[in-house]
Amino acid sequence: MLAFCLAIVNCPTAAVKVQTDGQSAGGVISSENHPESSRQLLVMLHMASPHFRAGSNYSGRYADDTGHHARRRIAEEIAQAHNLILVSDWPMPTLGVDCYVMEAATSDSLAHSLDMLSHDSRVEWVQPMSSYRALAANTERLYSLQPSAKFWHLTELHKAATGRNIRMAIIDSGVDENHPDLTGQVKLKENFIDDNPYVSESHGTAVAGIIGASARNSVGIEGIASDAQLMALRACWEVSEHDTRCNSFTLGKALNFAIMHKAQVINLSLTGQPDRLMQRLLDAALTQGITVVAAADPHIVDGGFPASYPGVIAVADEDSKPVRAGILMAPGRDIPTTAPDGRWNFVNGSSFACAHVSGIVALLVELNPSLTPAQIRQELKSNVTPSIDGRPAGAIDACATISKSVGSCVCACPLAHAS
């Protein structure tokens, strides 16, 4: 018996060109690869539900991941048959699939492989890798008041709710958790880009500050949901100071993680093309009652994806030209917020309007945990401002929204009653 086992162990595996970092599961896209996503595709293989295995309770693994080896074998066979390079893989138990990243030599061969693999019975589905970008304009150093303090009466709102213990997933670039305004606010951080250490970046740090900066440290700014538990999920990387990119694989990993870790609100301050993996994960999140807030691109009629996806709360900067009905408007200009290395900065763009709304959603969830994502969206939509105080009509009225949820006026009462 011992000899037999050793014989199995020594069996050579099929030779296939596999570009990995040596990890089988939880592999990564190397830093030099993620800009090359135009030649990459995502191949999904069915992951069987966990079940009884004889002997596994007492001699092997409780966490039964041995089926991964079978899927890995199939992925290697597929890659070899279609002359693809197997780049990385990641389990997506939320969707019941293992996701494999494969890379074609040319864009032409990618299209051919997509067609062939879409008819392969071993493949659950195959799709091209989509690219996403954060919706931030150039930052400017402007000295103005925090819009949420002026228009949303944040101090008074916080007497009603602060987002206490609400699990908020920020799927973005890296967050500076050691920033004086964010110290202790980030409960969990993960890097879904590569194997390198987690790094702090501008966009993610700015979004995190708007949502969850501390309200009790007497420095800097005050987050909309200052008592929320932030999950800083790094799925985007900075190409340059004002260019933050992501792809469907890194975003998919982060979304899967957020769902599995019971996030209650997911902030997606980014936009790109509709993507099947993302759509399936958004469906899973919404089905489980997770509210998803996404930034709407003011240059695209429907706001771009994922803002345009049914059930997702789409948010644009209230100073931008309205794009379509149903997109919520929130402050997105001259927003003071946290920046890496302990700095503060002013930022502009729908990314930051999105962060404002994620914050207010956290307050609503704290006040009424049984609200569904659809109900939260309706609450926000039904409490918008008329054109007043220099703000455009249709912007979210935070006071009215929270007052309605509390059942009594909490701030700006005349305005709240008038709306």
Next chain:
Amino acid sequence: MFRAAGMLLFLVGLNTAHAQISGNATIVSDYRYRGVSLSQGKPEAQVDVDYDSSNGWYAGMLASGVKLGYTESEQYVAYAGYSGKFLSGLNWEAGASNVRFAGKPEYNYIEEFVGLTSDHFNGRIYFSPSYFDQETRSIYAELNAAYSLQDNFQLLAHIGLLHYLTISDESTSETASRYDGRIGVNTKVADWNIQLAWVALQRRSTQYPHYDDRNPHTVVLSVSYSF
């Protein structure tokens, strides 16, 4: 034993279009089954193969060396079942297993089971009409948990309760139930799994004819290669 092992290896080679077949080759320092040593505290080798269809059906087989009393033998466990998913994300399953001992047919038994599985927990209830040829109906309930300590390290815990629904004439009520537990750590290095666990069994006068009660608890090391 070798014939069965060869059949398992043949199944691995099949890997049909829709199915996924995987397996493990394992060496354990002591084959503890529900807290009871089936190897008299000695190392044993095991091979298991598992087949998953794309529609939720699964089947598999385990072949393991055992020592029952002073007799060396082999244990074969064949099992099959169906696993599905609730909308909440929780998984359920129902299945049956057939346990056979080469040269010791008196110990053969079958079990039916149902279970629930989440990301970190699973629980099952097994029913056997004649567990280890005791000619008594039995239920075994178990709860297992896994917690990730850090990358590639997991903390594992298990508690089980074997309960005889009917007691044979020579038994006392003291032998009607027995707890077993296990706590350990598991690490994964490439295709290898290494597990170190402390296993304990409630000390009772036993109904197992082959069981030596002198070591109700022990530390078990297992090394598995997944293929």
